[in-house]
Amino acid sequence: MTDEHTVTERRHTAGLDAHLRVERPGFTLDLALRAAPGEVLALLGPNGAGKSTALRALAGLLPLGGGHLRLDGQVLEDPAAGRHTPAERRPVGVVFQDYLLFPHLSALDNVGFGLRCQGRSKQESRAQARDWLERLGLAEHAGARPGKLSGGQAQRVALARALAVRPRLLLLDEPLAALDARTRLDVRSQLRRHLAEFEAVAVLVTHDPLDAMVLADRLVVIEDGAEVQSGTPAEVARHPRTDYIARLVGLNLYQGTGEGHLVTLPDGVRVEAAEEVSGPAFVAFAPGAVTLYRERPATSARNVWELTVTGLDLHGDQVRAELTGPLPLAADLTPAAVAELDLSQGSRVWVSVKAAQTHAYPA
Template sequence: MSATGQSFADLRADGLYVEGGVRRGSFELDLSLEVRPGEVLGVLGPNGAGKSTLLRVVAGLEELSRGAVGVGVQAWQQPGLFVPAEQRRVGVVFQDYRLFPHLDVRDNVAFAARSRGSGRAASRAHAQQWLERLGLAELAGRRPHQLSGGQSQRVALARALALEPEVLLLDEPMAALDAGARIDVRTFLRAHLADFAGPVVLVTHDPLEAMVLADRVLVLEAGRVVQQGTPAEVARRPASAYVARLVGLNLWIGTLGADGLVGLDDGGELAVATEAPQGRVLVSLRPSAITVHTEHPEHTSTRNVWPGRVTSMEVLADRVRLQLTGAPDALADVTPAAVAELDLEVGREVWLSAKATEVEAYADHAQPRRAGQLD
């Protein structure tokens, strides 16, 4: 039986499933996930959360200590069975591309068919079809050292797809690219992932990458799944401080009373207008929804007003992010013009306000965290 009480046979839907754990020393990675055909699952998490281990488990480079892995009705691992990597139809796109330096682009892509026993001519013809399909035919005769980072990443995707895999794994596919190339490759990936019929697992540190490319997001922290949902759901209601930082939200923990006030664990209270069950809740607030004042705001209907002190200031594109201590501590975004008008600087005492309608409270389903790291 699985950790969810289902038999492994029950988990064999049409897509990819992973149910079980990997133990290393005193640390264990717990996994329970399914990815439907044609769905892109974005996996986010800090270093050491277990993201790379998840990919290795699916690819067949590492065995689960317990549990099952498979795609459709085909089991890749279960008690008494382990299918090695070379017998799994899994395409992998690595962040460092891993193109063969002595082969040109066509032969790099042809390696997929050659590895399955096709002859050189047939393999090159198959590769050429994929290069044309992905708009890369003009690169066919180049060697990897003649490619830009963005071109190399496109070729790596072509090689993975030429394998005609049942599952596609993307391991930080844009981590090595500069900002300009990242935008182009993101657009390229979005277009071609939509045409892939199998499950896709995208591991990334970049929340924008996950929000743009993924149909669903899974967050790993300290070896466990802490949140899953659509990109919009995760961005709107982060379940941990890590996720809140990724999506740029303030996040507090507290207890919601019948009066609509949340007593925050770290001090202070906030009024909320959203409906949420009384009891333990998470509270989120956009930094741009906080107004900064140099004096206590008078004649206002805003229910949330509290004093604070500026501890840091950071320029972010067209805004300035303030880090403030108070009850509660908060991040607030203001315009450069407001910084000058309010004469803001580190150490400045200010007042903060936020409308109750901007404060969102929702049930806290967090479980106790465990020590240790895995990658």
């Protein structure tokens, strides 16, 4: 009975259980994080939101002013009890944005460094490091120093070094930010495979929505030091709850009051949506759902407004038009459509959005 109780207790305490409270002049981080073993949690948010502060607190590089940090049931930090486990004694691996590899050591010895710090012999450390380099496709670069490695290779050496010590918490700080677009695509795919095989908790800090959507099981969006939304990537993308998230996933987002299929915004503009909603509500549609005309259209669309073009920017293979007026919004058009409509800054246009492409949900 005791054994069964112990196993059950371990199952419930496994993983990350943290309440991070850090105060700095003019800024407070107050964030609760929980993740199960095998789960990849992405912290997403604008610059200055508190992502890096949270990562440094988890790593033990920044002391908590309040809250707690438990990993697999072990208390690593509890300010109220005077408990703070130094960074070097935490079962945590970190992959930094600029990798922080030792320039005078080979890739093999960089990977083996943490193992030597754990008291392993040089021979054992090198054997395990060689195994990790092979797993990440770097066996032929074992003797190379960081200066001879490409950005993608250096990133994988840093990942191998972090994984070699078998951490119970893996922290990834903008791990793909320093890579060029082509390398980033390849390394993102490899990183996804290795994270899928990782049996402990991984926390990824990024401002890139694609990295977060591809690599994470769950997103925690932070603004001004606090969580504003969390959920699976699909949930957050479908139902953004702040302007930052809406811009991140490429949606026009508004908040108002729903009554049936209509959502009335604070300034009186009414938007018809596919769903029925009652009370405080969000309403959203993609820039690609917007159609522009130079004259008022004879269309069945209920959502029609006259707006002014305030900006035109290339957005991938399309042009993103920014418009202002009764309902400020972004619209995506082909370059041919921009030419045909003879659009420029200051152009007055009519826009329509079909209700079927407009989505409402409770606020």
